[in-house]
């Protein structure tokens with residue numbers, strides 16, 4: 001677990017898993033040779049030319065509220081299209097409980113988007129039925145995102161997570177459909193970053209002049225800071241995703257804004273800086 005403070009806001013990384021995958025599983029340009037050739041700055045985020053990744057939730061504590069950003073893959077979910085994630089039995093809930101985060105202490109859950117590795121712990125299996133994991137939480141979902149995925153009739157890899165991890169929360173009356181630029185507290189708000197999915201959102205934090213942003217999957221790995229035009233095969237609109245990412249990198253470059261990567265392993269947080277004419281991510 002890692003922790004950061006921005007003014008009065010505390011952010012805690014709640015790790016579910018840290019896979020090491022070939023870069024090409026996420027970005028087709030990221031072969032082992034390319035990854036190794038990128039330079040020393042990228043080494044903390046890689047292992048033998050592969051990507052070190054992290055699937056984690058970020059707990060944001062602001063004004064007495066506990067906000068959980070993204071809920072990983074979850075347990076017991078049938079994921080035939082994702083072998084590593086099929087019917088997992090990880091001690092995530094026990095781990096966070098040990099870290100002082102009980103299920104009923106969460107006030108809000110926000111999913112940056114409704115993909116398989118961001119909605120999993122919205123629900124858990126209870127006597128054969130999917131129940132909301134965080135019984136006292138309001139589950140915030142971006143209206144455009146729900147609109148898109150609730151009607152999606154393509155691959156079950158995208159439909160199944162909606163059926164077992166999103167719909168049960170809606171049916172239980174726990175969900176609230178919100179605008180992609182909504183404010184959650186005086187210190188925390190959402191900023192629309194569309195492209196990876198239609199209603200994708202990032203989370204902005206500002207407290208006492210200290211600033212941060214949680215990326216979501218608008219960026220998957222720090223190598224995309226240097227190559228914002230590299231697109232991910234899971235992007236709904238690759239062109240828009242690429243434009244959103246370029247704008248993000250330019251906007252936050254050389255700014256005192258802590259960037260927290262939703263899939264960044266090891267140094268999860270750092271700054272976008274300009275070095276030798278290119279963009280880099282430095283922990």
Ligand SMILES: [Zn+2]
Nearest residue numbers: 115117118217
């Ligand atoms: Zn993801």
